[in-house]
Amino acid sequence: MNTWIERQRGLIDTTVANLRRRKARNLGLLLAYVLLVFLLASVVLFGDGMRREARLLLEEAPELVVQRLTAGRHDLMPAQWLERIADLRGVAAVEGRLWGYHHDAAVGANLTLQVPREAAPAAGRVHLGATLARLRGLAPGDVLSLRDHAGQPHAFVVEALLDSRSELVSADLVLLGEADFRAFFGIAAGLYTDAALRVVNPLETRTVAEKVLARLPATRVISREEMRRTYDAVFNWRQGLPLMVLSVLLAAFALLAWDKASGLSAEERREIGILKALGWDSGDVLAMKLWEGALLSLLAFLLGYTLAWLHVYYAGAPLFEPVLKGWSVLYPHFALAPEVDISRIVSLALLTVLPYVAATLVPVWRAATLDPDEVMRE
Amino acid sequence: MIFQPAALALALLLASSLNALGLAVAGLFALRMLRHWHPDIGSEAQIALERRTHLVSTLVVLSLLLSLPMLALFTHTADAMAPFFAGAMCAVGSLKANAWGLPALAVMLVGFFLAAAWLVLHRLDTRGWDQPLLLAKYRLLLLLAPLALAQAALLWLYFGGLKAEVITSCCGSLFGPAATGTLAELSALPEAIARPLFFLTLALTLAAGATLLVRGRLGRAFGVLAGLNFVVALAAIVAFIAPHIYEQPHHHCPFCLLQAEHGYAGWLLYPLLFLGTAAGLGAGLAAGVRAQSLHNEAPRLAAALARIAVAALASFGAAVSFYLWRSNLVM
Amino acid sequence: MIELVGVGKTFNPGRDNEFHAVREVSLSIEAGRVTALRGPSGSGKTTLLGLIGGLTRPSVGRLRLHGRDISALPERFLTALRRDTFGFVFQQFQLIRDLSVLDNVMLPAVPTGRPHADIRARALRLLDEVGLGRRAAARVQWLSGGEAQRAAIARALINDPPVILADEPTAHLDSALSRQILEILAELRRCGRTLVIASHDPLVFEMDLVERVVDLRDGRVLA
């Protein structure tokens, strides 16, 4: 065992000396390697962070949402309908919700206007998503002016900005009081956008949904699970695209590594020949070369991953914003909650180190099995 | 492929494909080796073959190094995907989302043990001046290579065939009172039988390991017992260990153990069990080698592996005992 | 102690540049003596030295060490045996650039897995013995020819081998330096080591160092 350790130590010493001796060459490779890890890790960390945000939001969402359909289209729901499903077995609470979209010409985007379940702003006051506030240049105390359904301007005093912990989805959000909402959109009292249902036992969600449909046939029932899946799919697709780009990069990197490793310089061949003549066997040279790859990979991975982590969690991922969130003019400028996930680290390590190993293995093996008497003939 | 952990799946597919490629090369070489190897002719062709053995053994070493993270990553991915499939509660649901998940996992496990065995043979073989295990080694490689190909194929089929809208079954349909099949029968095994059986097998295995360490005997018996212990331990996890950890008499699923709600118990138990079993089987294998040129090396390697196996299996037993002791469940 | 039986080496066999560098050489090297391989350039001295030291695999014939046939040993064993038995001093010095003299001397001992500190201590002592103690930290490319050859000899001795194989040890040196190197080799002989020297330098044969001469022509031993 001790011999084994001493031998590995000797091999590592030699490897480090070799890496140092060929600084320029190895630095170039290292740089490419770090860049690759950095890009890949950034995409993955960023995509994960966004999905987590969305899911955080969904956790607060009701188990079931019931929407009235008229001729197959979403319609306002009368308050009596709420009462008709409130007494179904398994339903814990029913609540009418008020929300809607409003196109804001000033920012050129759709705003979401919503009456919060609790702590609604007082009349004439609103709470704003931080991104929207930034785009409109508004701070608490300023006035937000919007044109209502009849084209009349409505002025709201900005009371507060929304907590930016989950800014991704709240970026374009305007919270206001019920009376203001009804006046703004011209919705009569006793009508709601849709209904939110809480069920007693989450496992029975499906059964409850069936009962709701039986009692109110002209509705559509959406479960939280379904919403979650849609969200995940959306974010995933967006994460999938840059991953494609990166796999091309990965291939390019593998080629580079192959080129570096197979283009063993005459000098290097000679040196390996000397080692073999001095009593190193193929296994020793192979082990040394594998150590070289391992050290390089470890260094590149640590550097690249750390940089990506800082980039995504502390710098707000400036590189990927346009790619990943390009669907909206409202670029959320939010900070993702830092997280270290071992499975991500393992998979990123596999994705970056394996191509390197695969590309260098054969050239390394070829070098290691050079004839030991090659140095004698010069 | 619409599912959540794209990076995880991509990593798995890449790893298994490269692994398959490497072992396919190794398998083809094994065929050549078995046909053309003549140890006492120093011809160029022989020297070329000998060179290539270095490539092949490196490939298998890397494959083994890869198999453990892959196994862990695959189960984790399945677990992480569970919220995606209607009906799935844990890894089982995701694995059963199509026909390829569970076979892929099984092939991975077998591949891990075989690669470990191969490395034991290789290690011994390279230490005997007459390379006494050369043929055995390359014959085993002929088994490993197709397995690696199968593993990659199954993973591609599995991930490629995943559909988010699939309604799968939860673990209760596989391990539980309502289920049918061998696994369900395991769940129905009463604790009064399963518990003594589990501890007895483990104790016998550890005793054989200790004998191998102290007296240098019972090596092969230890290998056999380590294998038996693996099967019994898995059955015991389903039958009573898992329910005790969940504190629910009818929850037998061995995969839910991997989840955060249960303190990641599976991430402690399974690695210990796998490591202990692989080392135990390896020790048995090494102890069974009778070649004259290895009369020093084989017992030495057997002892080294037995030390690892005994330590891992004893820790496994201790961890299980701890979970049982902590549990409030009376079955 | 080393026996060659009908050993031959053919380069590029079966191709049109096929070349028989050594043909059917049977030879035995006796322990504790100095044997010299002599012959004109291209006569096969270097190739034969490589065959004797297990560096070159013979195309035909058998190689025995202490009576044991080692021609068909797997590489791993052959290398270990070679490492423990032979120290090589090559025709060109074959030191590795940009490494220190000390690092170069330590290289052959790395695969043995002996403790680093032991190897280092022995390397420093050997460098002292060949008069290079003060240049241990210097990079090898700054050494003069004589110093480089002495470093190469120290390197050949790091694993304490009983046999030293030296290929043209005086080829790149003037006569004063050559004498110095031969003096060191003579000292090794006095310590009980076996020496095999390949050379066509008359100086080597003038000194009474060489105890047995093997003459080579076109890859054959002259009777």
Ligand SMILES: Nc1ncnc2c1ncn2[C@@H]1O[C@H](COP(=O)(O)OP(=O)(O)OP(=O)(O)O)[C@@H](O)[C@H]1O
């Ligand atoms: N790898 C090789 N391929 C083909 N021919 C070779 C090879 N190595 C050596 N030779 C040839 O074998 C012959 C013997 O070479 P060797 O180096 O043994 O001679 P030598 O006696 O050491 O010569 P010198 O005194 O010039 O060093 C030479 O003609 C050389 O060209």
Ligand SMILES: [Mg+2]
């Ligand atoms: Mg020569």
